[in-house]
Amino acid sequence: MxxxxxxxxxxxxxxxxxxxxxxxxxxxxxxxxxxxxxxxxxxxxxxxxxxxxxxxxxxxxxxxxxxxxxxxxxxxxxxxxxxxxxxxxxxxxxxxxxxxxxxxxxxxxxxxxxxxxxxxxxxxxxxxxxxxxxxxxxxxxxxxxxxxxxxxxxxxxxxxxxxxxxxxxxxxxxxxxxxxxxxQNANDCFEISLILDQNEDLASYYLGDKILTNYLDTTDIRYSTSKNTCCFTKAYGRYVKGTGSVYSDLPEVKSEMYNKLSDFDPRSNSYLQLAHQLKIRFFTPREISRLMSFPEDFTFPKSTSDKQKYMLLGNSIxxxxxxxxxxxxx
Structure with a gap:
């Protein structure tokens, strides 16, 4: 061709x-x-x-x-x-x-x-x-x-x-x-543990207090053993609702903690403390590129911001x- x-x-x-x-x-x-x-x-x-x-x-x-x-x-x-x-x-x-x-x-x-x-x-x-x-x-x-x-x-x-x-x-x-x-369709998808960053500093990707307080109930939370994620859009990282899944560091067996949030007022300190324990973060641009099947040798220029990376990946194939x-x- x-x-x-x-x-x-x-x-x-x-x-x-x-x-x-x-x-x-x-x-x-x-x-x-x-x-x-x-x-x-x-x-x-x-x-x-x-x-x-x-x-x-x-x-x-x-x-x-x-x-x-x-x-x-x-x-x-x-x-x-x-x-x-x-x-x-x-x-x-x-x-x-x-x-x-x-x-x-x-x-x-x-x-x-x-x-x-x-x-x-x-x-x-x-x-x-x-x-x-x-x-x-x-x-x-x-x-x-x-x-x-x-x-x-x-x-x-x-x-x-x-x-x-x-x-x-x-x-x-x-x-x-x-x-x-x-x-034939694949019998099963691999676990997302295979695409997770192991060495990157992830502190900046954890959901902030405003998101945890106002939007946590609209998030799609996935775990290392999950075998699917929602479609990522170009607004990922800036908005939560409808832009793609987020990730919890907890084992999936502890996801019942999420259900306990309904016992508290979202504006209370108790709610926020429990929400922080869920250890929820955005997927990194590298993780999303892996979910979109880009190879490991695909990279962004150092000057590309995370916001730009999310937008570009959201528009890609x-x-x-x-x-x-x-x-x-x-």
């Missing part, structure tokens, strides 16, 4: 290509986010990384790159259940619409697209499928989550893979699938899931 990586972010698609074992080369990566680009360049200094709007890429420019494959994860905010769901009317869809408009002019024979669950019900999805059919692509849509692949993180996402004849899939393509063809899809695309 000769690949153009659009909306390249922190390089999730690139890492997925490496993890897949499929022979391929990233000819160029494109993203407009300077912080994400600094992380990409830090990990892949040899790659041509274009810091520019996708809409600035002309068909002539793309064809001159001699690419036959596009991997992309367009902005998902227009389709998220917590957003305004403005769909194709959202300004952030304009670059994706542009790419679809020039697709008939591109010498591209393979495409992989990732987006948020909910995209499959959007007008943008209808435009995507209509364009793929117009251009003669065979395609298959999926809704998949890492827990199906043995990874203890729930992150349902929409995926579409497409090929142009004479290439074809080695399975019967059809309506949206919720598992990969010829692959699960490497293992996409790697499996790239295998189907070859």
């Amino acid at each position: 000769e690949i153009l990586e659009l909306y390249s972010g922190i390089g999730g698609m690139h890492w997925a290509l490496k993890a897949s074992g499929v022979e391929g080369k990233i000819k160029a990566a494109v993203d407009i986010n300077p912080t994400a680009n600094s992380v990409y360049k830090h990990n892949f200094p040899e790659i041509t990384l274009l810091s520019r709007n996708v809409q600035s890429l002309t068909p002539k420019f793309i064809n001159k790159l001699s690419v036959d494959t596009i991997l992309m994860s367009p902005p998902c905010q227009p389709f998220t259940r917590n957003g305004l769901q403005e769909d194709i009317n959202d300004e952030r869809t304009k670059s994706f619409i542009y790419i679809l408009s020039i697709l008939p002019e591109l010498n591209v024979t393979r495409i992989l697209i990732e987006n948020v669950k909910g995209f499959e019900q959007s007008k943008m999805r209808d435009l995507l499928i209509g364009t793929l059919e117009k251009c003669g692509f065979l395609y298959q849509e999926f809704i998949l989550t890492p827990t199906q692949f043995g990874v203890p993180n729930t992150r349902h996402r929409y995926y579409c893979i497409a090929k142009k004849p004479p290439s074809s899939f080695n399975f019967e393509a059809g309506s949206l699938k919720t598992e990969l063809p010829y692959r 699960n490497v293992k899931v996409v790697a499996e899809l790239i295998k189907l695309l070859q």
Whole structure:
């Protein structure tokens, strides 16, 4: 594969290509986010990384790159259940619409697209499928989550893979699938003890008094023996409710302490003292990157703050899931 990586972010698609074992080369990566680009360049200094709007890429420019494959994860905010769901009317869809408009002019024979669950019900999805059919692509849509692949993180996402004849899939393509063809779901996920930081100073990650007092009842607490975590969003670390799981240092058998909190007024010292005994903290960026299947040699520049790391990871992909899809695309 000769690949153009659009909306390249922190390089999730690139890492997925490496993890897949499929022979391929990233000819160029494109993203407009300077912080994400600094992380990409830090990990892949040899790659041509274009810091520019996708809409600035002309068909002539793309064809001159001699690419036959596009991997992309367009902005998902227009389709998220917590957003305004403005769909194709959202300004952030304009670059994706542009790419679809020039697709008939591109010498591209393979495409992989990732987006948020909910995209499959959007007008943008209808435009995507209509364009793929117009251009003669065979395609298959999926809704998949890492827990199906043995990874203890729930992150349902929409995926579409497409090929142009004479290439074809080695399975019967059809309506949206919720598992990969010829692959059984993993029987079990590994314990999150395997992704925990052992040497890092974790003091700054423990939940503060304000969170413990006001939001502890909305947190999803996990333990070292847990085999799942909730989806992490870009607001993780700044907010608690709905942004991802938190971790307790206690053995799970002692989690009954949490139930005792209801005996106290959340504004009382007794409540706060007991809450502190739960030893609850945010997962570190490194731990989240492991849950998203990034390898150990993936790193952030030293100048990247934890807030930036959480935001970038929240916008990224699960490497293992996409790697499996790239295998189907070859």
